[in-house]
Amino acid sequence: MTDTDIEPTETVNARGAACPGPLMDLIGKIRSVEPGAVVCLLSDNDQSLTDVPEWAEQAGNEVLAVESHDDYQAFYVEKA
Amino acid sequence: MTERVVIVGGGTGGTVLANNLAGRLDREIDAGDVEITLINDGPDHVYKPVWLYVPFGQRELENGRRPLEELLDSRVTLRIDRITDIDADAQRLRSRNPGRPIEYDYLVLATGSTLAPEEIPGLAEAGHDYYSESGATALRDELLSFTEGHLVLSVVGTPHMCPAAPLEFVFMADDWFRERGLREDVDITYTYPIQRVHGNPHIAEWARPLMDERDIRVETFFNAEEIDADENVVRSMEGTDLEYDLLVGIPPHRGIDLIEEAGLGDRGWVDVNKHTLEAEAAENVYALGDTANTGVPNAGSVAHYQAGVVSQRLASEIRGQPPTAVYDGKTLCFIETGMDAASFVEFDYENPPSPARPSQKLHWSKLAYNESYWLTARGLL
Numbered sequence: 001m002t003d004t005d006i007e008p009t010e011t012v013n014a015r016g017a018a019c020p021g022p023l024m025d026l027i028g029k030i031r032s033v034e035p036g037a038v039v040c041l042l043s044d045n046d047q048s049l050t051d052v053p054e055w056a057e058q059a060g061n062e063v064l065a066v067e068s069h070d071d072y073q074a075f076y077v078e079k080a
Numbered sequence: 081m082t083e084r085v086v087i088v089g090g091g092t093g094g095t096v097l098a099n100n101l102a103g104r105l106d107r108e109i110d111a112g113d114v115e116i117t118l119i120n121d122g123p124d125h126v127y128k129p130v131w132l133y134v135p136f137g138q139r140e141l142e143n144g145r146r147p148l149e150e151l152l153d154s155r156v157t158l159r160i161d162r163i164t165d166i167d168a169d170a171q172r173l174r175s176r177n178p179g180r181p182i183e184y185d186y187l188v189l190a191t192g193s194t195l196a197p198e199e200i201p202g203l204a205e206a207g208h209d210y211y212s213e214s215g216a217t218a219l220r221d222e223l224l225s226f227t228e229g230h231l232v233l234s235v236v237g238t239p240h241m242c243p244a245a246p247l248e249f250v251f252m253a254d255d256w257f258r259e260r261g262l263r264e265d266v267d268i269t270y271t272y273p274i275q276r277v278h279g280n281p282h283i284a285e286w287a288r289p290l291m292d293e294r295d296i297r298v299e300t301f302f303n304a305e306e307i308d309a310d311e312n313v314v315r316s317m318e319g320t321d322l323e324y325d326l327l328v329g330i331p332p333h334r335g336i337d338l339i340e341e342a343g344l345g346d347r348g349w350v351d352v353n354k355h356t357l358e359a360e361a362a363e364n365v366y367a368l369g370d371t372a373n374t375g376v377p378n379a380g381s382v383a384h385y386q387a388g389v390v391s392q393r394l395a396s397e398i399r400g401q402p403p404t405a406v407y408d409g410k411t412l413c414f415i416e417t418g419m420d421a422a423s424f425v426e427f428d429y430e431n432p433p434s435p436a437r438p439s440q441k442l443h444w445s446k447l448a449y450n451e452s453y454w455l456t457a458r459g460l461l
Contacts, residue, residue: 018375019281020274024238027273027303031199031317054275058301058318 004065006076008040009033015072019047023055030061030079037079038064044072052077083114083398086173086182088163089190090120090148092127092457093369093383097188099459100391102153105398109155114398118152119175119182121162125151126213127453129380132245132416134216135223136256141213151457166342168362186394189339189350189359189367190387193241193378197331200236202307207234207329210249211241222326223253228265229325234314235272236304237332241370243279243377244425246270246330247287248416254294255418268295269322271302271314283415283425286435290417304329333378335371349373354429355406357390366390374409376429381412384456414446422446 012029014022022043029039041052049066052075056063060080067074085101087094098118108114130144148158165174166187173182195211197204208222209215231253235246250270257263270277270291276284277291277298291298303317307327314322335348343361345351350367351360354374359365367373368390369383376382385407392405409429416422422443425433436442455461 016375020238020279021375023274027317028237031303031305051274055301055318059303060319 004067004076006038006040006064008076009037011040011042013042014048015042015044017043017045019045020051021045022048023051026052026075026077027055030059030077033079035079039077039079041075041077042072043075048073048075082112083108083185084183085114085116085186085188085394085398086184087116087118087188087190088120088173089192089369089371090118090122090125090158091190091192091369091383092380093192093371093387094118094120094188094190095125095148095151095457096384096459097190097368097387097391098156099151099153099457100387101394102155103459104391104395106155108398115157116155117157117159117182118148119159119161119163119173120148121160123147123149123160125457127380127450127457128211128241129450129453131210131213131216132242132248132252135210135219135249136252136419137220137224141217146454146457151454153459163338166338166344168342168344168359168365171364185364186397187365188390188394189344189365189371190369190383191336191339191348191371193333193370194336194348195331196237196334197329199332200304200306200329202309203236203304203329203331206307206309206312207236207327207331209329209331210245211331219328223256226266226326227262230267230269230323231326231328232269232271232314232322232324233328233330234302234304234322235270235330237330238273238279239370239378240330240333241378242413243379244283244413244415246272247278247283249328250296251290251294251417252419254296255420259419267297269297269299269324271299271304271316271322273301273303275300280427280433282427282432283435286423333370339371345373354409356393356403357386357407358393366393374407376409377411377413379411379413380453381410385410414442414449416443416446418443 133139368386393403396403427433
């Protein structure tokens with residue numbers, strides 16, 4: 001998926017962070033937001049492409065979109 | 081004009097830096113051209129790795145404490161004080177002591193980690209830890225009377241101090257209960273927030289088979305959301321409930337609030353260039369150790385190596401030379417795999433760890449290093 005018009009409630013910039021930093025940053029932010037909120041995670045770590053959907057499924061949250069940019073991805077995750 | 085270097089924090093990073101810099105700039109200090117001040121909010125230097133051994137009755141808290149006054153080079157001015165404000169634009173600090181602000185030409189933040197168990201409901205009340213002096217002694221008292229039941233070690237937050245310590249704790253507990261003939265009556269479960277048992281995949285791949293061999297149960301993708309102390313249950317964000325009889329939690333960690341208030345980084349971690357350790361958001365400010373957001377482990381060896389780099393860079397800047405020293409991510413770590421065996425890893429930004437086969441020799445090496453640590457703090461090793 002690319003180019004979404006979803007307006008996230010919060011954005012977490014984890015570009016430059018080594019694994020598992022981006023996923024932990026996402027989990028930390030999801031902890032602090034209300035159910036229904038959308039967190040946008042920016043990550044340039046390829047591992048996030050598998051980590052984020054796997055964790056979201058485990059936790060019952062939904063990956064609404066994955067936006068590909070030149071050198072990073074934006075993951076839009078809705079808290080259940 | 082005298083160049084003023086102010087170091088905030090008297091842990092491994094701040095102490096090693098102060099001593100290294102005092103040795104490197106001895107002539108400039110003696111000539112009155114440089115002043116080095118280390119500010120710490122207490123009189124003692126604390127060597128936290130000792131706490132891992134306290135719950136098992138192998139070390140006492142006093143083994144990990146020495147007065148900073150004894151450890152610091154006499155050319156370093158020690159100030160026991162708590163900083164209350166960082167004004168990086170004006171290059172000025174304020175402290176809880178009224179009076180003139182503290183002005184600096186170069187500031188190094190080495191304020192380390194603080195525990196934030198309050199971020200998880202119930203954790204402060206129900207969970208034990210060995211990441212604080214009070215936690216380590218309380219856990220020792222619990223462990224000594226724990227003869228049967230379910231011991232759960234839950235890594236609640238990352239990053240945390242010493243990423244290997246949760247693995248070490250369950251390996252040591254397994255061995256400790258075996259030696260006492262209690263292991264069949266004690267179940268051990270280890271939980272980790274992501275899909276493997278450690279953040280670094282190479283260490284995770286090494287540790288997981290050892291855990292399986294030793295009947296240490298594992299729950300991954302387990303992020304504790306709340307602790308129900310009445311029911312003795314840890315509930316995870318992923319919907320798993322885990323009953324426990326004794327809960328050892330690795331609490332969420334934060335840096336100090338001042339750093340966020342000064343606009344230097346989130347959650348108290350300073351955003352830095354991971355090679356030069358210079359703050360991204362301010363001039364003439366460095367951070368090292370846990371305080372620096374570099375992505376490498378929060379470990380004493382990291383603080384030690386980073387202190388050497390910051391010392392070289394500061395000395396170059398003070399002498400008007402271009403600083404060339406860079407941090408390459410070097411990390412060394414002994415990992416206890418029982419009461420008398422340990423592994424060892426060494427890695428950096430480019431080269432991943434390859435854990436050594438556990439041996440008694442490495443275990444004794446770790447204990448020997450812990451004893452000789454005070455030479456490291458003094459800048460001699």
